[in-house]
Amino acid sequence: MNSLSQTFSITLMNLQNLPARLGASLVIVVGIAGVVAVLIALLSMAKGFEGTLQGSGDPGTALVLRMGSDTEMASTLCSSCLGMLREKPGVAQTDQGLLIAGETYVITDIPKRANNSPANLPMRGVEPRSFLIRDEVKIVEGRNLEFGKFELIAGVKAANQFRGLDIGNRLKIRGASWEVVGLFEANGGIFESEAWVDNTVLVSNLNRDGYNLAVVKLASPEDFDSFNDALKKDPRLESEAIRVSQYYSEQSKSVTALITNFGYSVGIIMAIGAIFGALNTMYSAVSTRSVEIATLRALGFGPVPIVISVMVEALVLAMIGGGIGATLAYLFFNGYTASTMGDAFSQVSFDFAVTRDLIMRGIIWSCALGTIGGLFPAILAARQPVTVALRGR
Numbered sequence: 001m002n003s004l005s006q007t008f009s010i011t012l013m014n015l016q017n018l019p020a021r022l023g024a025s026l027v028i029v030v031g032i033a034g035v036v037a038v039l040i041a042l043l044s045m046a047k048g049f050e051g052t053l054q055g056s057g058d059p060g061t062a063l064v065l066r067m068g069s070d071t072e073m074a075s076t077l078c079s080s081c082l083g084m085l086r087e088k089p090g091v092a093q094t095d096q097g098l099l100i101a102g103e104t105y106v107i108t109d110i111p112k113r114a115n116n117s118p119a120n121l122p123m124r125g126v127e128p129r130s131f132l133i134r135d136e137v138k139i140v141e142g143r144n145l146e147f148g149k150f151e152l153i154a155g156v157k158a159a160n161q162f163r164g165l166d167i168g169n170r171l172k173i174r175g176a177s178w179e180v181v182g183l184f185e186a187n188g189g190i191f192e193s194e195a196w197v198d199n200t201v202l203v204s205n206l207n208r209d210g211y212n213l214a215v216v217k218l219a220s221p222e223d224f225d226s227f228n229d230a231l232k233k234d235p236r237l238e239s240e241a242i243r244v245s246q247y248y249s250e251q252s253k254s255v256t257a258l259i260t261n262f263g264y265s266v267g268i269i270m271a272i273g274a275i276f277g278a279l280n281t282m283y284s285a286v287s288t289r290s291v292e293i294a295t296l297r298a299l300g301f302g303p304v305p306i307v308i309s310v311m312v313e314a315l316v317l318a319m320i321g322g323g324i325g326a327t328l329a330y331l332f333f334n335g336y337t338a339s340t341m342g343d344a345f346s347q348v349s350f351d352f353a354v355t356r357d358l359i360m361r362g363i364i365w366s367c368a369l370g371t372i373g374g375l376f377p378a379i380l381a382a383r384q385p386v387t388v389a390l391r392g393r
Helices: 003-016 018-054 081-085 156-161 199-205 221-233 244-288 290-298 303-333 356-383 386-390
Strands: 061-066 100-111 118-126 138-142 151-155 170-173 176-185 195-198 213-217 239-243 337-341 347-351
Touching: 003 303, 018 244, 018 303, 018 347, 018 356, 061 221, 061 244, 081 100, 081 213, 100 170, 100 199, 118 156, 118 199, 151 156, 156 176, 156 347, 195 199, 221 239, 239 244, 244 303, 244 356, 303 356
Parallel strands: 118 195, 151 176
Antiparallel strands: 061 213, 061 239, 100 118, 100 213, 138 176, 151 195, 170 176, 337 347
16 A cells, blocks of 8 residues: 555544544634634734725825825815915816815714713814715715704714714714714725814814815826925925825824734734644544554554644644634624724724635634644654554553
């Protein structure tokens, strides 16, 4: 019998005997399932947060911020800046004029539904053209705000997270009473975590002059460089443009990296425990079958097929655990809504995203754990002297 036939025969026999070692086998399965489930759940949090921010980006739309400003709230633009921006090349135009809008971005404290504790709600002052530029925003309940009035529309995720954002309610914000008149969606993007109001009314209420930023729809994404170059050359503006897609990608990096690193750190700690559990189980399996393995060696079975058979057994158990862990993570966490601190310390609501890529990472982790957990017991099984093993020592 050649090595391939020997390997197949021993492996098949080992797998057929798994039910007889069910308790020991479950140690590996449950341990690795826990590692994979926790790892995927934590990484899906990072993936969901990243997707929410990057999903708000359009390469054909640019933000104009004051030179050196990293966030919308840290930026300021003068009240006459919009007129200067309209002179620049590359701006899209419709029958309603050039697609440029000034916006104000502030945060305010609103009680959360879950525990009634105050949290930061982003509040964006917008102009009518903001809805033409950010055309992903769609009213799904109630109506749009009427400009010139103290009216407010809320993103659906903000309405689910904060108290008082139900249609018809009035909120005392920044010394004024705002009526909630509608709810909107934005393709799952970050704007769903905001409240929008009339920019002119908001600026007047805050006793401000000017804007935090301007949002610009470009005639085409290729016009960005010429538009930005014109901004930088104008000494009156002291501003620069950034693509919306790039802005939100940069805003998501630090939080995404923090969650990802935390997820892998927890995963590694749990993986070490799972490896020791797998090692203990496989060593016990090899020890209790030492006479059986020695008998196979005495009958002419080589050490390599024995090593491979033990490795395959560990891998099968690990992959079963990985599959269970990935399934549990998908069932319990995919689409789960959470919130964390985002740009300018504002609350950002997002959905956990258990993607195919994360499931594959979890399965790969389970295979790696199974390989490490089965390797040393497999080598022990192959190297144990036949005469010693046959005596049951």
